[in-house]
Amino acid sequence: xxxxxxxxxxxxxxxxxxxxxxxxxxxxxxxxxxxxxxxxxxxxxxxxxxxxxxxxxxxxxxxxxxxxxxxxxxxxxxxxxxxxxxxxxxxxxxxxxxxxxxxxxxxxxxxxxxxxxxxxxxxxxxxxxxxxxxxxxxxxxxxxxxxxxxxxxxxxxxxxxxxxxxxxxxxxxxxxxxxxxxxxxxxxxxxxxxxxxxxxxxxxxxxxxxxxxxxxxxxxxxxxxxxxxxxxxxxxxxxxxxxxxxxxxxxxxxxxxxxxxxxxxxxxxxxxxxxxxxxxxxxxxxxxxxxxxxxxxxxxxxxxxxxxxxxxxxxxxxxxxxxxxxxxxxxxxxxxxxxxxxxxx
Numbered sequence: 095x096x097x098x099x100x101x102x103x104x105x106x107x108x109x110x111x112x113x114x115x116x117x118x119x120x121x122x123x124x125x126x127x128x129x130x131x132x133x134x135x136x137x138x139x140x141x142x143x144x145x146x147x148x149x150x151x152x153x154x155x156x157x158x159x160x161x162x163x164x165x166x167x168x169x170x171x172x173x174x175x176x177x178x179x180x181x182x183x184x185x186x187x188x189x190x191x192x193x194x195x196x197x198x199x200x201x202x203x204x205x206x207x208x209x210x211x212x213x214x215x216x217x218x219x220x221x222x223x224x225x226x227x228x229x230x231x232x233x234x235x236x237x238x239x240x241x242x243x244x245x246x247x248x249x250x251x252x253x254x255x256x257x258x259x260x261x262x263x264x265x266x267x268x269x270x271x272x273x274x275x276x277x278x279x280x281x282x283x284x285x286x287x288x289x290x291x292x293x294x295x296x297x298x299x300x301x302x303x304x305x306x307x308x309x310x311x312x313x314x315x316x317x318x319x320x321x322x323x324x325x326x327x328x329x330x331x332x333x334x335x336x337x338x339x340x341x342x343x344x345x346x347x348x349x350x351x352x353x354x355x356x357x358x359x360x361x362x363x364x365x366x367x368x369x370x371x372x373x374x375x376x377x378x379x380x381x382x383x384x385x386x387x388x389x390x391x392x393x394x395x396x397x398x399x400x401x402x403x404x405x406x407x408x409x410x411x412x413x414x415x416x417x418x419x420x421x422x423x424x425x426x427x428x429x430x431x432x433x434x435x436x437x438x439x
Contacts, residue, residue, distance in 0.1 A: 100229065101164075101228075101229055101230065101231045101293070102114065102116040102164050102229070103116040103118065103164040103165040103230070103231040103233075103294070103411060104231040104293055104294060104333070106356075106377055106409045106410065106411050107231075107294050107333035107335065107355055107356050107377055107409075107411065108333055108355070108377075109375065109377060109409055110409055111407075111408060111409045111410075112409075113438045113439060114435065114437075114438060115402060115410055115411065115412045115434055115437065116164035116165065116231075116411050116412070117163060117164055117411070117412040117413065117430075117431065117434050117435075118163045118164055118165035118166070118167065118233070118411070118413060119157075119163070119413055119414050119417075119418050119427070120167070120413060120414055120416060120417040120418065121417030121418045122157040122161075122163060122167065122418060123153045123154050123156055123157050123167070123169045124153075124417075124418065124420070125420040126418060126419065126420055126421065126422045126423075126424070126427075127156055127157065127160070127424075129156050129160075130153055130156060133149060133152065133153060137149050139185060140171070140185045141171075141183065141184075141185055143169070144169070144170050144171060144174070144214075144215075145214050146214075147214050147215075147217035147218040147221055148221065150168075150169045150170065150214075150215075150218040151169075151218050151221035151222045151225065153169040154166050154167070154168060154169040154218065154222045155222060155225055155226075158226070158227065158230060160424075161427060161428070161431060162227075163230070164229070164230060164231065164411075165230060165231045165232075165233050165294075165411075166222055166226055166230055166231070166232055166233065167233040167234075167235060167296070168215070168218060168219055168222070168232075168233065168234050168235060168287070168292070169218065170215055170218070170235070171191070172235075172236065172237030172241065172242060172298055172300075173191050173193065173237070173242070173245060174211065174212065174215060174283070175236060175237060175242055175276060175279050175280055175283055176193055176242060176245060176246045176276075177193075177208070177211050178207065178208055178209055178211040178212050178279060178283070179205055179207055179208075179246075179275065179276075179279055180205030180206045180207050180208055181193040181194060181195070181205060181246060182194045182195075189250075190250065190251055191245065191250065191251070192249060192250050193245055193246060193249050193250070194249055195249075196246070196247060196248055196249030196250075197246050197247045197272060198247055198248065198249070198257055198261070202268075202271055202272055202275060207279075209282075212282075212283055212286060215283075215286075215287070216286045216287065216289070216290040217290070219232065219234060219287050219290035219291050219292055220290040220291050222291070223290065223291025223292075224291070231293050231294055232291055232292050232293050232294075233292065233293070233294045233295065233296055233335075234284060234287030234288065234292030234294075234295050234296075235287075235295060235296040235297070235298060236280045236283055236284055236295070236297060236298070237280075237297075237298050237299075237300070238297045238298060238299035238302070238314065238317065238318055238321075238336075238338075239273045239276040239277055239280065239313070239317040239318070239321075240273070240299055240301065240302060240305070240313040240314050240317065241298065241299050241300045241301045241302070242276050242280075243258055243269070243272050243273060243276060243313075244258040244301050246272065246276075247261055247272070254304055255301050255304045259304065259305070259309070262309065262312075262313060263309075266312075269313075273313065273317050276317075277317055277320055277321055280321055281321055281324045281325065284321070284325055285325070285328055285329070288325075288328075288329050288332055292332070293332065294332060294333045294334070294335065295325065295332060295333075295334050295335070296334075296335040296336075296337055296358070297318055297321065297322075297334065297335070297336050297337065297354070298337050298339075299314055299318070299336070299337060299338040299339060299341075300339050301339070301340070302314045302338040302339060302340055302341050302344075302348075303338075303339060303340015303341060303342065304340070307344060310341070310344050310347075310348075311347070311351070314338055314341075314344075314348065315347060315348055315351040315352055316351075318336055318338075318348075318352040318354070319351055319352045319353055321334075322334050322336070322352055322353045322354055323353060326353070333355035333356060333377075334354050334355050334356070335354065335355070335356045335357070335358055335379055335411075336348060336349075336352050336354035336356070336357050336358065337357075337358030337360075337379070338358075339358075339360045339416060340360065340362070341360075342362070342363070345357065345359065345363060345368065345371075345372070346371050346372060346373075349372050349373055349376055350373060355377065356376065356377035356378065356379055356409070356411065357372060357376060357377075357378055357379065358378075358379045358380055358381075358413070359378055359379065359380035359381035359415065360380065360381060360415040360416055361380070361381055361382065361383040361384065361414070361415025361416060362415070363380075363381060363415075364404075365380070365381055365400065365401050365404035365405060366404045368380075368381070368404070368405075369404050369405050369407065369408060372408075374408075375408060375409070376408065376409075377408065377409035377410065377411065378405055378408060378409070378410055378411070379410070379411040379412075379413045380401070380411075380412075380413050380414070380415050381401060381413070381414070381415040382397055382398055382401050382412070382413070382414050382415060382430075383397065383414070383415055384414045384415065384416055384417065384418055384419050384422070385419070386398075387414065387418065387419070387422055387426050387427065387430060388419050388421065388422050388423075388426065389426075390423065390425070390426040390429060394426060394429060394430060394433075395429070395433050398412075398430055398433045398434060399433060399437065402433075402434065402437045402439075406439040407439075412434045
């Protein structure tokens with residue numbers, strides 16, 4: 095028997111229905127924390143922080159020191175994968191990330207891979223893993239192929255992913271090549287994170303909601319299934335959380351078709367609907383509206399309890415339906431933690 099304390103988050107992702115729900119929050123390391131803002135001012139821009147393993151590890155650990163969350167998630171960005179594939183990556187003030195050359199203008203074959211751009215991320219994972227409290231779980235992550243492809247094709251984010259969706263319809267063979275290349279790098283990237291100490295992984299498909307059902311099957315379910323299968327084969331003890339934001343009723347098909355070990359539910363999904371319709375026993379993660387956390391008060395407490403009650407009969411990791419907002423008051427996070435940690439079933 096291990097002498098280490100149990101890791102409630104890891105246990106839940108592996109199927110345990112615990113009385114006290116583990117909690118972590120997407121974007122829990124970031125701009126709402128004064129200690130993060132102070133470090134960013136001292137160190138420089140976002141990408142400089144990501145590529146400074148000492149700083150990135152410190153940022154990853156900051157919310158655990160303050161709130162004792164059950165999980166730490168790597169401080170990085172989903173666009174590290176296209177950066178390693180050979181696109182240039184910049185974070186423009188007030189405009190968000192920009193990749194060049196965009197694949198609307200240049201073929202995939204023109205990119206020259208730079209795999210060494212992944213190495214500092216592994217260093218960050220190793221540093222955090224060595225410093226984590228024994229009861230906390232280290233989570234790595236990557237963007238899912240569809241979401242990564244939308245940035246690679248258009249060179250930036252967009253409201254409806256028009257350019258990428260049009261390319262996938264117009265030339266599915268060329269688009270399949272982009273997806274395949276992203277899958278290959280993502281599997282290696284996630285494997286490197288596991289080797290460095292990640293105990294669980296999350297796949298973020300931030301733009302899955304823009305696709306029609308047939309395209310969702312081709313560009314969300316199938317690529318994520320391939321990644322999940324490859325990771326399960328290499329690292330059978332490492333659970334994978336799939337988070338297809340905006341999937342709506344297609345969430346069930348995603349859960350059934352990808353083989354993920356747990357599924358993230360965004361705030362637009364009724365948690366009682368999800369509890370009823372998702373595969374029996376599948377661990378779920380979510381799904382409090384981040385704006386409820388911003389609002390605080392009675393609305394926050396009632397909303398949190400509704401989520402907890404909805405998922406009472408299955409393994410559940412409490413989280414938001416998406417990332418914590420920049421202007422979220424710290425007392426509201428403390429209020430949420432009290433509600434979650436006082437709840438039992």
